[in-house]
Amino acid sequence: MVTIKNKPTNNPLNEYIERLQNGQALLIDNPENVLEVVGILKSYGVVLDAYSNNLIYIAENQFLVFFPFFKYFNGEFSWAKLLRHWWHDRINFEYAEYCMKSMMWHGGGGLDSYLDTKEFQEKAQAVIQAKFAQNPLVMGLHQLFPDFLIEHLRVSAYYSGLGQFWRVMADIFLSLSDLYDAGKITTIPQVVDHIKAGLVADALKPITYSVKIKNKVYDIIPKNIGLTFLADTAIPYVEAVFFRGTPFLGTVSYNAQAYQVPADQARFQYGALYADPLPIGGAGIPPTLLMQDMRHYLPEYLHEIYRRSLRGEDDLRVQICMTFQKSMFCVTTAAILGLMPHPLDTQEPAEQAANQVYLEKWMDRFTTSRLVDVNS
Secondary structure: OOOOOOOOOOOHHHHHHHHHHOOOOOOOOOHHHHHHHHHHHHHHHHHHHHHHHHHHHHHHHOOOOOOOOOHHHOOOOOHHHHHHHHOOOOOOHHHHHHHHHHHHHHOOHHHHHHOOOHHHHHHHHHHHHHHHOOOHHHHHHHHHOOOHHHHHHHHHHHHHHHHHHHHHHHHHHHHHHHHHHOOOOOOHHHHHHHHHHHHHHOOOOEOOEEEEEOOEEEEEEOHHHOOEHHHHHHHHHHHHHHHHOOOOEOOEOOOHHHOOOOOOHHHOOOOOOOOOOOOOOOOOOOHHHHHHHHHOOOOHHHHHHHHOOOOHHHHHHHHHHHHHHHHHHHHHHHHHHHOOOOOOOOOOHHHHHHHHHHHHHHHHHOOOOOHHHHOO
16 A cells, blocks of 8 residues: 655645545544444445345336336235325335436446447347237337337336346445444445445446246347446446436526536536535435435434434434435445556556546546535
């Protein structure tokens, strides 16, 4: 590991570069932060497990269904579940779809590129023919609007891709909690190392997608395409959800003359690392759904901290959001370190310079983020 002397600086982001170079994390290491991050990731892991299962169910069982009224039931419909659904006594799977749509809209990675290829279109056509061969109305619609059903399958592919990504992340977060409970995780750098190890271990995990029609399996994303967990789902997800996101309805004007929404998607800064926690709980703010889901699975040691806060349970979703942002900076640290162009402990001047440039580019993106706020 490179040893760098701490130098006084007026730019706090330079300090974070030095922290990363010295094996620290973007989030300050103290027992309170460790407890909060592990606790919220335990809750998040439970929720991601549910999100993942539902996304994969929709991709495999609700593809090319025009009105999937019961897609959130995972194939287990009952009147009791329907009443709980209407009463919102359930997991808010709508947030999972919000993330999927953000990821699809921003694009990036091999999954996005593959879905524009002729090979995907040929496989999609085979699925469409198999599913609707005996349905002249739908086949006629397909002739008139040839991209309509293919776009449906593109969306289904993103359901599956995000579901597979979250399957890995849920396991990483839940195992982190187990290690913390066993006393084997005690610092923020250890949290980051655990997440980074999980990302690296599954980096080349294949991303595939198949559907079954009349006992025949159709590969929409076959294994030989070469899509993998890290490059084709994890990195695009971080870019779309952590950094760019989408502007929340009611918080900014969509009027083009107001110039409140950038014309260039690459300049979007509405992701989890930038969002102001205070609107959480308001109508039309998608993360409210996630915070509502996580509140049901908070470990007691974390819930007790929230109860002792100034407003107690009255602003619980806001408190959860603030803790969640801390945890996401830990996940981002793991991603940054895992994607470093050269090892941190390299002694080659050229490699050290490349690492420095790499970290400076990341810090440029954090300029308007909540990085300083979560550490204050």
